[in-house]
Amino acid sequence: MLIPRSHPRAASLHIREKLVRGYREGLVVEEGLLAHGRGEMFDYIIGEKTLKTSHEAIKAASRMLLLAKRPVISVNGNLAALCPKEIVLLAKVTGAKIEVNLFYASKKRKNAIALELKKNGAKEVLGLDAKFSQKIPNLDSKRRVVDERGIFIADVVLVPLEDGDRTAALKKFGKKVITFDLNPMSRTAQTADITIVDNVTRGMQILILVCKNMKKSRLDKNSKFDNKKNLSQSILAIKNNLGRMAHA
Numbered sequence: 001m002l003i004p005r006s007h008p009r010a011a012s013l014h015i016r017e018k019l020v021r022g023y024r025e026g027l028v029v030e031e032g033l034l035a036h037g038r039g040e041m042f043d044y045i046i047g048e049k050t051l052k053t054s055h056e057a058i059k060a061a062s063r064m065l066l067l068a069k070r071p072v073i074s075v076n077g078n079l080a081a082l083c084p085k086e087i088v089l090l091a092k093v094t095g096a097k098i099e100v101n102l103f104y105a106s107k108k109r110k111n112a113i114a115l116e117l118k119k120n121g122a123k124e125v126l127g128l129d130a131k132f133s134q135k136i137p138n139l140d141s142k143r144r145v146v147d148e149r150g151i152f153i154a155d156v157v158l159v160p161l162e163d164g165d166r167t168a169a170l171k172k173f174g175k176k177v178i179t180f181d182l183n184p185m186s187r188t189a190q191t192a193d194i195t196i197v198d199n200v201t202r203g204m205q206i207l208i209l210v211c212k213n214m215k216k217s218r219l220d221k222n223s224k225f226d227n228k229k230n231l232s233q234s235i236l237a238i239k240n241n242l243g244r245m246a247h248a
C-alpha cells in the first residue's frame with residue numbers, strides 16, 4: 001500500500017510496513033508484531049516526536065558508547081527489520097561490534113538477520129557460530145547465549161526493544177546497558193543505565209548524528225546521567241501529553 005507523505009500518521013504507517021516486511025522475510029517473529037503494537041501505543045501518546053528528555057539520554061548514550069572499550073549492539077528481529085542501515089552506521093561511528101541475540105532463537109532467523117545486516121554494509125556479525133557461544137549467568141531465556149567475542153566481553157551493550165530480565169542479568173555480569181524503549185516503565189527501561197524513550201527509528205538516527213558530532217570534541221569522562229530522574233521526567237511529559245489530548 002502506498003501511503004501519501006501528507007497522511008497525519010504517515011511515519012508510523014511506514015514503520016509498521018517495515019516491520020510487516022521484516023516478518024514476511026523471516027526476520028521478525030509474530031510476537032515481534034505484538035511488541036511493536038505496544039511501542040506504537042506509547043509513540044502515539046508522546047506525539048511521535050523525540051522528547052526533550054530523550055535528547056538528553058541520547059547525548060549520555062553517545063558519550064558512553066564513544067568512551068567504551070568494547071561496545072556491542074545487540075540486534076533482535078524487530079531492530080533488524082526497522083533500522084538495519086542505522087545499526088551498521090552506528091557500529092561504524094562508535095567502533096561497536098554487531099551481535100544477533102534473539103529471544104525466540106533459531107539458526108534460520110539468525111542467518112536471515114545477519115544477511116540483512118550484511119546487505120546494509122555490515123562486515124562482521126557475531127552471534128551466529130556456536131563454537132563461540134558462552135552463557136550469561138542468572139538468565140533463563142535463549143538470550144543468555146552470547147558470543148565470546150561480543151556481548152560476553154563487552155563493557156557497554158546497546159539492547160534495544162525488549163521488556164525483560166536480560167538487562168538486570170547483564171548488569172549483574174558487569175556490563176553497562178543502554179536501551180531504546182518507548183515504554184519508560186518496562187523492566188528493561190527501568191533497569192538500564194541509560195534509557196532512550198523514543199521510537200528506535202527516530203532515535204537511532206539522532207544517536208548516530210550526535211556520536212558523529214561528539215567524536216570531533218573532547219569527551220567529558222566525568223559527565224553524570226541520572227536515568228531514574230530522566231525516566232520520571234519522560235513519564236511526566238507523557239502524562240502532560242495525555243492531559244492535553246483529553247482536553248483537545
Ligand code: PTJ
Pocket residue numbers: 028029031032033034035036037038039040042076077078082101102103104105160161162163164180181182183186198199200201
Ligand atoms: O526477535 P526476538 O526473538 O529477540 O524477539 C523480540 C521481541 C520484540 C518479540 C521481544 O523482545 C519482545 O517480546 O519484546 P517485548 O517484551 O514486547 O518488549 C518490547 C519493548 O519495546 C516494549 O516495551 C515496547 O514498548 C518497545 N518498543 C516496541 N517497538 C518499539 C519500542 N521501543 C522503541 N521503538 C520501537 N519501534
